[in-house]
Amino acid sequence: xxxxxxxxxxxxxxxxxxxxxxxxxxxxxxxxxxxxxxxxxxxxxxxxxxxxxxxxxxxxxxxxxxxxxxxxxxxxxxxxxxxxxxxxxxxxxxxxxxxxxxxxxxxxxxxxxxxxxxxxxxxxxxxxxxxxxxxxxxxxxxxxxxxxxxxxxxxxxxxxxxxxxxxxxxxxxxxxxxxxxxxxxxxxxxxxxxxxxxxxxxxxxxxxxxxxxxxxxxxxxxxxxxxxxxxxxxxxxxxxxxxxxxxxxxxxxxxxxxxxxxxxxxxxxxxxxxxxxxxxxxxxxxxxxxxxxxxxxxxxxxxxxxxxxxxxxxxxxxxxxxxxxxxx
Amino acid sequence: xxxxxxxxxxxxxxxxxxxxxxxxxxxxxxxxxxxxxxxxxxxxxxxxxxxxxxxxxxxxxxxxxxxxxxxxxxxxxxxxxxxxxxxxxxxxxxxxxxxxxxxxxxxxxxxxxxxxxxxxxxxxxxxxxxxxxxxxxxxxxxxxxxxxxxxxxxxxxxxxxxxxxxxxxxxxxxxxxxxxxxxxxxxxxxxxxxxxxxxxxxxxxxxxxxxxxxxxxxxxxxxxxxxxxxxxxxxxxxxxxxxxxxxxxxxxxxxxxxxxxxxxxxxxxxxxxxxxxxxxxxxxxxxxxxxxxxxxxxxxxxxxxxxxxxxxxxxxxxxxx
Numbered sequence: 001x002x003x004x005x006x007x008x009x010x011x012x013x014x015x016x017x018x019x020x021x022x023x024x025x026x027x028x029x030x031x032x033x034x035x036x037x038x039x040x041x042x043x044x045x046x047x048x049x050x051x052x053x054x055x056x057x058x059x060x061x062x063x064x065x066x067x068x069x070x071x072x073x074x075x076x077x078x079x080x081x082x083x084x085x086x087x088x089x090x091x092x093x094x095x096x097x098x099x100x101x102x103x104x105x106x107x108x109x110x111x112x113x114x115x116x117x118x119x120x121x122x123x124x125x126x127x128x129x130x131x132x133x134x135x136x137x138x139x140x141x142x143x144x145x146x147x148x149x150x151x152x153x154x155x156x157x158x159x160x161x162x163x164x165x166x167x168x169x170x171x172x173x174x175x176x177x178x179x180x181x182x183x184x185x186x187x188x189x190x191x192x193x194x195x196x197x198x199x200x201x202x203x204x205x206x207x208x209x210x211x212x213x214x215x216x217x218x219x220x221x222x223x224x225x226x227x228x229x230x231x232x233x234x235x236x237x238x239x240x241x242x243x244x245x246x247x248x249x250x251x252x253x254x255x256x257x258x259x260x261x262x263x264x265x266x267x268x269x270x271x272x273x274x275x276x277x278x279x280x281x282x283x284x285x286x287x288x289x290x291x292x293x294x295x296x297x298x299x300x301x302x303x304x305x306x307x308x309x310x311x312x313x314x315x316x317x318x319x320x321x322x323x324x325x326x327x328x
Numbered sequence: 329x330x331x332x333x334x335x336x337x338x339x340x341x342x343x344x345x346x347x348x349x350x351x352x353x354x355x356x357x358x359x360x361x362x363x364x365x366x367x368x369x370x371x372x373x374x375x376x377x378x379x380x381x382x383x384x385x386x387x388x389x390x391x392x393x394x395x396x397x398x399x400x401x402x403x404x405x406x407x408x409x410x411x412x413x414x415x416x417x418x419x420x421x422x423x424x425x426x427x428x429x430x431x432x433x434x435x436x437x438x439x440x441x442x443x444x445x446x447x448x449x450x451x452x453x454x455x456x457x458x459x460x461x462x463x464x465x466x467x468x469x470x471x472x473x474x475x476x477x478x479x480x481x482x483x484x485x486x487x488x489x490x491x492x493x494x495x496x497x498x499x500x501x502x503x504x505x506x507x508x509x510x511x512x513x514x515x516x517x518x519x520x521x522x523x524x525x526x527x528x529x530x531x532x533x534x535x536x537x538x539x540x541x542x543x544x545x546x547x548x549x550x551x552x553x554x555x556x557x558x559x560x561x562x563x564x565x566x567x568x569x570x571x572x573x574x575x576x577x578x579x580x581x582x583x584x585x586x587x588x589x590x591x592x593x594x595x596x597x598x599x600x601x602x603x604x605x606x607x608x609x610x611x612x613x614x615x616x617x618x619x620x621x622x623x624x625x626x627x628x629x630x631x632x633x634x635x636x637x638x639x640x641x642x643x644x645x646x647x648x649x
Contacts, residue, residue, distance in 0.1 A: 217587030260548035
């Protein structure tokens with residue numbers, strides 16, 4: 001199978017008081033055609049920065065790519081001109097964001113914005129583009145699509161707005177959809193509807209999805225493979241069933257234990273001590289060692305590599321065997 | 329007797345229309361909510377945005393003036409107090425807000441933020457006593473007391489929420505209304521704050537009204553849970569009971585919408601159809617009728633009341649008449 005997206009050793013830096021400080025370091029993962037890949041991590045883990053670098057949406061300066069490469073559908077993204085990138089953006093890759101309120105333009109109707117996106121990439125008449133936009137709104141489950149075409153974003157609810165965003169993202173049939181926390185701002189019942197919609201469209205069109213979230217529950221329900229990120233680095237990559245059954249990185253395990261479980265009463269939740277270090281004060285060695293209950297001397301000295309331990313399960317930890325034994 | 333008794337709490341907002349601003353109806357944000365909280369107990373209030381859960385919390389503290397209903401805290405009727413009495417009564421009831429970034433004055437030092445309730449209610453005789461009380465509070469919530477001369481922006485979200493908890497505890501309240509205190513926090517920090525809150529409850533015997541939209545969090549921290557839909561309580565039960573044996577169709581749909589962190593579990597999700605009805609000029613009958621899979625003729629005509637099914641488990645639904 002071909003990979004629609006391949007990210008290799010990507011390091012992105014931001015300017016902090018005049019100096020470039022790496023925000024993500026050595027990020028490596030790929031997405032196969034038609035695959036749903038989840039990226040989980042807490043705030044500051046670099047998941048959105050990675051996604052925006054793929055889309056080339058980060059302004060430079062203040063951001064800069066220190067090293068690494070991104071191959072997207074056969075294009076070397078980091079070496080394209082802005083003009084070439086524009087042709088790819090929205091066409092072979094599209095993105096939806098967390099805030100459906102702020103990602104739509106408040107002074108244009110939903111129809112105008114959909115038609116604009118279609119006309120940018122296809123040489124067709126306005127009338128035909130309008131018809132196509134109505135079909136898209138119908139596809140994403142918006143009732144009375146003709147009337148909603150003339151509605152302004154503020155006239156729609158949060159869930160409806162996110163549907164409009166999905167319609168816009170899909171109107172040029174992208175091969176890869178990047179969804180950056182698309183349901184975080186929505187209510188649970190609406191979240192369930194939007195997740196169902198994304199998965200339904202993914203199956204129908206066979207497109208790949210890069211699903212960014214901080215919610216392990218959402219990951220378990222949507223993704224086939226999962227990338228766990230912490231403090232700008234990939235800590236673990238595994239098949240979703242494998243990851244939940246045998247998490248091998250102490251951070252992954254900690255995240256799972258820190259979530260309250262339904263129907264079960266625990267006196268206390270497991271908490272990962274301390275907090276994510278500030279980007280300018282990253283510890284030496286493994287970036288997680290300051291909060292890790294398994295940390296030993298070697299963790300404080302050197303940063304472990306991301307090693308494939310078989311079956312596509314990769315982990316960045318010297319002592320994953322201890323967790324492995326605990327599972328058995 | 330319960331520490332807090334809320335009876336038939338109502339909050340209506342008048343809606344005006346047209347050029348002459350004539351009264352067009354009332355937005356019934358909270359319509360007849362009743363519940364009670366025992367001393368040392370946590371009552372969780374869940375529901376989706378717009379269901380009125382925050383309005384309930386703020387009405388109890390009278391940060392919003394309720395339209396009707398009775399609120400009795402520790403034997404005193406809060407709903408009829410005048411301003412002076414209310415100021416004194418606020419010592420017993422405090423609040424923690426969702427957003428730790430906007431709930432603190434950025435120009436005040438942490439010490440002053442926490443000392444404000446102590447000074448307001450004259451709980452310390454001298455400045456040194458006040459200072460040592462602030463020190464104690466900071467130690468209790470896990471913040472180094474050496475940092476008390478810093479400003480809020482120098483702390484992370486989780487630390488700020490700890491400071492907000494210290495401020496709420498400063499007046500030694502009997503009840504703390506927690507309005508989505510962990511919704512803005514990351515999973516690992518959320519666990520820290522939830523643990524801190526239950527530790528403090530055990531130590532101080534304070535009661536919480538815990539308002540949130542995330543069911544797993546509410547269920548974890550609460551002894552009893554109430555589910556709200558469009559300004560009304562539709563079901564209240566013990567926190568484990570409501571998960572294992574939920575009765576109301578809305579509670580069931582809400583439960584089934586929660587993503588389960590286990591990829592091997594088979595999901596049978598109840599997807600709700602239809603739109604949430606407008607709260608202005610509400611329909612007669614059950615408010616959930618237009619989205620309910622079990623709706624009958626009676627549901628469209630008669631509004632169901634909360635009825636006790638088993639001890640401690642109440643539900644407002646005609647299916648259980």
